[in-house]
Amino acid sequence: MQFSSKLIEDAVKEMAKLPSIGVKTATRLVMHFLKQDEEFTSSLATALLRMRQEIQQCKHCHHYSDTDVCSICASPHRDKSLICVVESSQDIMAIENTAQYNGLYHVLGGVISPMEGISPADLHIDSLLLRIPQSEVKELIFAISPTMEGDTTAFYLTKKMQAFEEVKISSIARGIPIGSELEYTDELTLGRSITMRTKV
Amino acid sequence: MQFSSKLIEDAVKEMAKLPSIGVKTATRLVMHFLKQDEEFTSSLATALLRMRQEIQQCKHCHHYSDTDVCSICASPHRDKSLICVVESSQDIMAIENTAQYNGLYHVLGGVISPMEGISPADLHIDSLLLRIPQSEVKELIFAISPTMEGDTTAFYLTKKMQAFEEVKISSIARGIPIGSELEYTDELTLGRSITMRTKV
Secondary structure (H helix, E strand, C coil): CCCCCHHHHHHHHHHCCCCCCCHHHHHHHHHHHHHCCHHHHHHHHHHHHHHHHHCEECCCCCCEECCCCCHHHHCCCCEEEEEEEECCHHHHHHHHHHCCCCEEEEECCCCCEHHHCECHHHCCCHHHHHHHHHCCCCEEEEECCCCHHHHHHHHHHHHHHHHCCCCEEEECCCCCCCCCCHHHCCHHHHHHHHHCCCCC | CCCCCHHHHHHHHHHCCCCCCCHHHHHHHHHHHHHCCHHHHHHHHHHHHHHHHHCEECCCCCCEECCCCCHHHHCCCCEEEEEEEECCHHHHHHHHHHCCCCEEEEECCCCCEHHHCECHHHCCCHHHHHHHHHCCCCEEEEECCCCHHHHHHHHHHHHHHHHCCCCEEEECCCCCCCCCCHHHCCHHHHHHHHHCCCCC
């Protein structure tokens, strides 16, 4: 692209570093900033900078938080007997959006992956194991990707959890998504939906 | 969406103000900022702020520019006998990308639109008329949208240009885009391509 302005070119280059934003989209967005008043650009820049600089990790569950304890862990209305173990903060947002879960969370920060050099020590597993005896937790719910790495992580955690006999372990249900048709479902999901069939 | 963080929520809200970026995409982008180091966010924010604050309009052609005269107007290699009249700076970028034009430009800043309350006085028409006698221009090329407003603007400019008899006026060719098929071309374009047929 020809910009004939270094200022525009730099802004486009930075925008195009974002995932799924190419040079064309970046140019369109940058032009939008130029058409709006300065306030538009500065309020976006300030919000991003403030977020990046001030965001913390909840000291209990490692979810992104504005304070040292996140609003979920701090809430008196949440069921403290449940901890849902997830890979990332995005997973928490997705589950929160369903409004079907009222327990606490624990963010692992990834899954065990020897290929990518991620060992259990790189994840927030120790803090989970430390958290359990100090808490009222009665059930741990695994909401981890059903990939080989995810299954390995769940297996590893299950092993480690044998030290806490009184804590039940469960996993979110895998099966046919609501609204999709049997014949178009992938074999793995369909297979799991049969082996993990539920009583009517 | 549930963010459980005011910092993230604010950043998502700001990102979602951008055209064709909804809350879901904004959330994905904001999460990307959190996963990268602070430098990633600050260099984007700085580039956008610098651009928005320091960008100028070329005093000759009104194209976005880092200095008071843009690199196109300042270049000794451009053909100063041609001025291509466009609606916006984006149009210049599009034409520059073709590498088929080596003249100068003039950005009108829009088209005449009584419906939207845009009169000739709101556009950079006076500066174009002032520019012509001071320049070496021999031909004015209209590259304006073939809409009712665009045609009105071209007509208005043509009238005004009668004062400069020696300056030729032309318009970019309208016709069937290269690679597209006749039967799928809209009637207006196909009609124009017949009335404006060229000699072989």
